[in-house]
Each structure stands twice: as C-alpha cells, then as structure tokens.
Amino acid sequence: AQSVTQLDSHVSVSEGTPVLLRCNYSSSYSPSLFWYVQHPNKGLQLLLKYTSAATLVKGINGFEAEFKKSETSFHLTKPSAHMSDAAEYFCVVSELGSNYQLIWGAGTKLIIKP
C-alpha cells in the first residue's frame, strides 16, 4: 500500500537561505511522485513531478527534488528562499495501476523570516 510521510509539519527559514522539505514514501511498485504548493486561501499548484525519468527533477520557482529509491525519499529543495515561497507544501505519491489515485502527505508549512 502506498503512503507518504512529510517529516516536518513546519519549517522556518530566513529569506535568502536554503530550503529543505523532507518527504518519505512507501510504494509497492514504481511510483510517480509530486510536490504541490498551496498558498494561503488559494488552490493547489503542481511544483514538480517525478515519473521514472531523471532522478533530479526541476520545477517552477527554482524548486527541485531528488528521487532516491534506496532511501525512499523525495525531498524538496531551493537554494535561496523568497518571501513569496511562504505556503504549505504537499508531497504526493501515485502508483501505476491505481487509477492514478493520489495519496497525500499531511503537508509542511514553510515560514519565511525576513
């Protein structure tokens, strides 16, 4: 069965410093993995996705994530945080043959300090 664990419910960083949001997953087969972002009182936007091509995936707004099968991880990073990055971030897994059902992590709230 698929599952997703986001290791931190809140992450606080200063503007201009690196961001690391951690995600571990469990999947029986080859998973697809996603990061979505939700700004306050807004809808959900896809940041990036991994679908068995390159293990380092680049997304929008300078974010990237690395798929590490041996560690069952898909951590999200950004070299330099911007105030506009303050939002909630969700790690999501989908498994082939699951009718493309998405299994969502609980979310990590990213706080940017000026």
Place this chain on the structure above:
Amino acid sequence: NAGVTQTPKFQVLKTGQSMTLQCAQDMNHNSMYWYRQDPGMGLRLIYYSASEGTTDKGEVPNGYNVSRLNKREFSLRLESAAPSQTSVYFCASGLWNEQFFGPGTRLTVL
C-alpha cells in the same frame, strides 16, 4: 481556457440540509476527482470517475454521492449534511497521473 471551475466558493448549511457541489473542466480529461481537505491533513479522496459513465469510491465516501453528468462535469452531493463534513472541497481533473485542481469550496455545516 478556464481549467477546473467549482461552484459555489463558500456555503453554510444547517445539519440535515442537502446540497450539490458543482465541478466542470474544459481540458477534455477523462478522469475527475473529489477531495476534501481538513486542517493538519493532506487531501483525502472522496470519489473519483476514471471515465464518463463510471464512478468509484475513494478513501472517505460515506455521506456523499457523485454524478458524472458528462465528460466535463462531475458533481458531489451531500444528502444530509453533518458537522463532520465541514471542510474545504476540491475537484480535480486528470491526464494520466497529473491532476489539475479547482479553486475549492469552503463548506461549513452548523
């Protein structure tokens, strides 16, 4: 190209009332989904429709019904609303394993 649209944006119901949340997509996607989002939790799948004419239960279907009216539209009905159904509801449509989300409906049941 509006993407995924949902109506209404906000709704307040009394316990026992019924209502239908509407969702439409203009991306010609086969799959459509209804989720709910509660504080401190990720989205949970209520129902989905892999193609026109089919619907299936997700993780939390109790208290809800759905209708896939045509390829564009997928509605969610609460027959007898309960306070536990207070939540934000998101509709999505999908192409393979990528889903596109509507802006959400914030529902409060008193």
